[in-house]
Amino acid sequence: MRLLLINPNISTSVSELIRAEAERSAAPGTTVQVLTAPFGVAYIETRFEALIGAYATAQLAAEHHEAADAVVVAAFGDPGLAGLREALPIPVTGLTEAALASACLLGQRFSIIAISQRIRAWYRETVQHIGLESRLASIRGLDEPLADIGHVQSNQGERLVALAERCVAEDGADVIVLAGAPLAGLARSLRGRLPVPVVDGVSSAVRHAESLVALQPGSARLGSFAPPPIKPNQGLSPALVRLLARGPIT
Amino acid sequence: MRLLLINPNISTSVSELIRAEAERSAAPGTTVQVLTAPFGVAYIETRFEALIGAYATAQLAAEHHEAADAVVVAAFGDPGLAGLREALPIPVTGLTEAALASACLLGQRFSIIAISQRIRAWYRETVQHIGLESRLASIRGLDEPLADIGHVQSNQGERLVALAERCVAEDGADVIVLAGAPLAGLARSLRGRLPVPVVDGVSSAVRHAESLVALQPGSARLGSFAPPPIKPNQGLSPALVRLLARGPIT
Amino acid sequence: MRLLLINPNISTSVSELIRAEAERSAAPGTTVQVLTAPFGVAYIETRFEALIGAYATAQLAAEHHEAADAVVVAAFGDPGLAGLREALPIPVTGLTEAALASACLLGQRFSIIAISQRIRAWYRETVQHIGLESRLASIRGLDEPLADIGHVQSNQGERLVALAERCVAEDGADVIVLAGAPLAGLARSLRGRLPVPVVDGVSSAVRHAESLVALQPGSARLGSFAPPPIKPNQGLSPALVRLLARGPIT
């Protein structure tokens, strides 16, 4: 099985964290390809940055999905995920969606630990879009500027643990979600240090993408995830044009 | 006052409908500029098309907002609206958001009439994001393929009226929202034919944009609509780079 | 355009604040009339006081609406608003509804700053009735008894600013709503002092009332905002009797 993970940001150091955790998590026989957005910002904290990342992800997915069995949008907030689910003929998931699916199988209420204060509003809206706000205990974020997005884990590890403990003690969390691709793999290294189960986006997305391929649920010919109706377009990359030309499945 | 309306789609015929209704609606002294997306699709019905339209809108807004007092995202579903509200130093609104604001001042529950069946899921999610699902009576859509997006009104006028009447009689609507830029101006020509107040996105957006400018509520230096934090970026248009370089307001 | 603003309370000093801010906010050509309830209490903090204010407002509206193009219920909590929207043949809005409509066009989540602790429950229920509780970040109130309802702003200005700052820092507010007619105009004088956009009820209501008149959305002949069905009544003022005699629009 071939999984394509797309980092919607330009940080190749984060892409390496993603790749490492994806490879550790993948089942035997699964191969992992990680692509980095050719345009955009270093990491997404805001709705505007997500909008840019979504388009970059769409471009890469259009170009490269044919060599994959499933696609993972490898940033929290899942920029572009719902759109790609319509357009691509293969399963797609994203880090937030996948992490929340895991969290909901482990407890009733989860908290999200994030890499900045600013990013919390964007995560909160992502959880609402997914429809799981009744299971969200809290979102807590680091409150210092990040010196280096590729090394958040080593610099901020103890602070992240302390945040998680407060989520359990004060907010009623049954599960902790470590959010953001820059934290990929941290759950693994914190194993046993937190008082509740801890979930990582990349490993969850890899496992769930593998499951979606294995379950073979079939494609959407109707409903709101069928391919977009064919209509005039202009100014798009050849790959996007090809994708839009799929049209209704018959 | 100068309003910039951006059509996130490539249809110049729809841009003309938008311009005409915007000019009819604007207060004396307001000038209206309408731009058409240089890339994208003919009209947005799906999440994937909205993702493309959002990026096109962001590009145009980055390039042209400096000559405007407020920006209107001139498609239903408001692609890119929340992101632009963070990034731009001036007020921004969108057709759905503005139409719903009007509808909520006219009755308790509203129905949305749309130009296709497919588009209903995307509108429904837009209403949920706005947080007004408890006031949504129904979304009904035309069920035939559109022959010509620039002439929906003349071709389908009677069908749209019949749909509106069912929204009132069967779904409990107090207000009708005619959704989609291709219907811009239809509310005006249906005046008196519907049994409840009817709201149009373009005229609502023009009026509310004018109000936001007049009220001078101030800018966001903090909170989730402050400008995105400055961080590395690459591969973006010069205008987007300039916009991202605004950084925190001090 | 002639706007009728009704202060549902007996405080003429508050009516003067309302008038001053309404006149500052109105478009050229709009004239403003402010009426003060002939019976009731000094200011509404509770459901019981709102019930009284609603009836006083209905009486005044019945008597005076014929000389107006739109009516504003000029107290937070909007006492009687929904009823008047059924009964009157012209647009009606209220300070809370209008302020929330503005706030929703400026950010995702808003906080309300109120003039007392007690009033918070009544505001909370008003926001729930409007259906926007998912966008409410918090309601914070002054915690000292008001010495003089007509001079809250000068006495308590700094405390109100401090409350607003906590709403942004601790509650996640993107927008601040300064609630209550006794604060009319304060947003204007605080311009630039708060870190997020700030909304005032009176100016929002004036602008939105003007928009409703300009948009000419039409009247409700059916639905739950059509005029109440004609039926026997007794003991009401002549103006209320006339209003109830409107009956279904044909």
Next chain:
Amino acid sequence: MRLLLINPNISTSVSELIRAEAERSAAPGTTVQVLTAPFGVAYIETRFEALIGAYATAQLAAEHHEAADAVVVAAFGDPGLAGLREALPIPVTGLTEAALASACLLGQRFSIIAISQRIRAWYRETVQHIGLESRLASIRGLDEPLADIGHVQSNQGERLVALAERCVAEDGADVIVLAGAPLAGLARSLRGRLPVPVVDGVSSAVRHAESLVALQPGSARLGSFAPPPIKPNQGLSPALVRLLARGPIT
């Protein structure tokens, strides 16, 4: 125990239905007094009529509560109930609130059968204010004009049964609420004819009012149901003035 039931409408024929069912339902030793609004309309279907009925109820309650152990607002929609709960020193309930409390003890989802189409919007908002919309299966109403509000039951009995059967079969109702004082006592005469438990507002309110008196839960000295703070008032009836002079309990 003395119960005071206030009909917020002017229909003495409905007051007689209320009295008859209240007397049939009351425990031994409970006496029932029924008052009819001296001003208002024949029956409440709309928000505007409810606003009038609320004020009439407040006037009567202020004047007569001292001779009672508990008060019942004897119309569906419970006009004025929350205000009176603040102002009166004794328990208060209303027909909708009490019927819903009974319904929730008998099944998970209830449907409401109402005397007209128009009244459904007002009932729906009442259920939302009570917070039980997730348990509301449907609201169905008679669709013909009422010839005589005091004789709905005999004229429309079969139609009401047919509506109830549809609520069970099509809407998933576990319990039927027969709504509106004009239907007082109908549940009793339909006993055994409906396939699910059926609840009546008057008998529920009488039983629950008796329970509130018996349970002696204590009064609110703090919180949002403490008596309204003392402040200037004018133009009110002597009884309302006395009630507003209660002030905080110490």
Next chain:
Amino acid sequence: MRLLLINPNISTSVSELIRAEAERSAAPGTTVQVLTAPFGVAYIETRFEALIGAYATAQLAAEHHEAADAVVVAAFGDPGLAGLREALPIPVTGLTEAALASACLLGQRFSIIAISQRIRAWYRETVQHIGLESRLASIRGLDEPLADIGHVQSNQGERLVALAERCVAEDGADVIVLAGAPLAGLARSLRGRLPVPVVDGVSSAVRHAESLVALQPGSARLGSFAPPPIKPNQGLSPALVRLLARGPIT
């Protein structure tokens, strides 16, 4: 009238508290029988313990309901309540459901005071199942291990009062619910000490059970509370088998 109260736990000391409060609360002519679970745990704090208590309650109810007019599940969290409401031919209620019904007749928002921290998650889910989370102000619990479940009241009385005061001052509670059969009767002895009305589960359940019997709402022949369809079973107690053999009512 004969009420059967079933303690789903094995603590006979708690059964005595239940019996004492039930007898104090019952109307003249009501007799009270209290049964104690023959298997299970000392008191329910978790979902797993509730699962055990539900089955023990079902066993006792199946065996003993024929001598009763109504059944009360006498533990907070109401283990087994909804199932028994389907299976038994007589009214059933539970301590949480009944206490919340009382609380909702006394104020808009209630807080729950519980005997431990752990139990809060289970109570929260119970309130959500009942559909009243919008009226829940908070759940606060004692934070020390219980020395003796039969003497919580005397050991912890002052702490419980302090918790209640914080619910009013900090959480906005209008009503306090003292939760858990081990607190049965405490509301009565705290009368006058709390600043808002206080509700007890046992007395509420006794009163509401009496009301359900008196109102004679009828049985469910259809809907989701009709008796379970007849089908093969095995390994159940003779009483459960008899209960399952009731089948559809015709």
Next chain:
Amino acid sequence: MRLLLINPNISTSVSELIRAEAERSAAPGTTVQVLTAPFGVAYIETRFEALIGAYATAQLAAEHHEAADAVVVAAFGDPGLAGLREALPIPVTGLTEAALASACLLGQRFSIIAISQRIRAWYRETVQHIGLESRLASIRGLDEPLADIGHVQSNQGERLVALAERCVAEDGADVIVLAGAPLAGLARSLRGRLPVPVVDGVSSAVRHAESLVALQPGSARLGSFAPPPIKPNQGLSPALVRLLARGPIT
């Protein structure tokens, strides 16, 4: 990896369907054990039957979990799932929870197809408990009595397909969930016949259980899924007593 699937019902024919689909779905190296409840009913349609099935499941899980890496509650409605998640030291999931997790990765809104009308209320409450009611498009059920619970698929296959098509066309479903262990494997045989992706509970639960084991998220030492506190118990099976003796993890 060893998975233990527990059929909470007494139908060994259904256990065989479960086993067959579990074995088809399991990854290489996973072994599957299926146990059948020694007491209970043929299949669960009601809350009362679920209560019995939950206890039977708890008994079997207590006795047999030590030989497994994860447990699956193999009935829709997931009887006992949340309790077992507290009590067992290994991951646990259930058919509904797992199917909904899959469905949410495939589309925005899902419909559930069930084996009877009656079962719909129980499923609806299960979805609400999971917190996903905003993503539930509809629940539709077969409306004829089941002749043979082990052969629903062959007898009713066409009817189930027709129901699914109506869910897509009329209810807006993006995904179909075929609910109930008696339908285990049907999704596989319908592959390609439905216009949207289709999800099966057994295969989803097997995949997600495998993922939970592989992800090694850690155990709950705190929070509401930590093992129940140790306290007196009596009358329980030795295996349940052993399970309750686990106590807090240190």
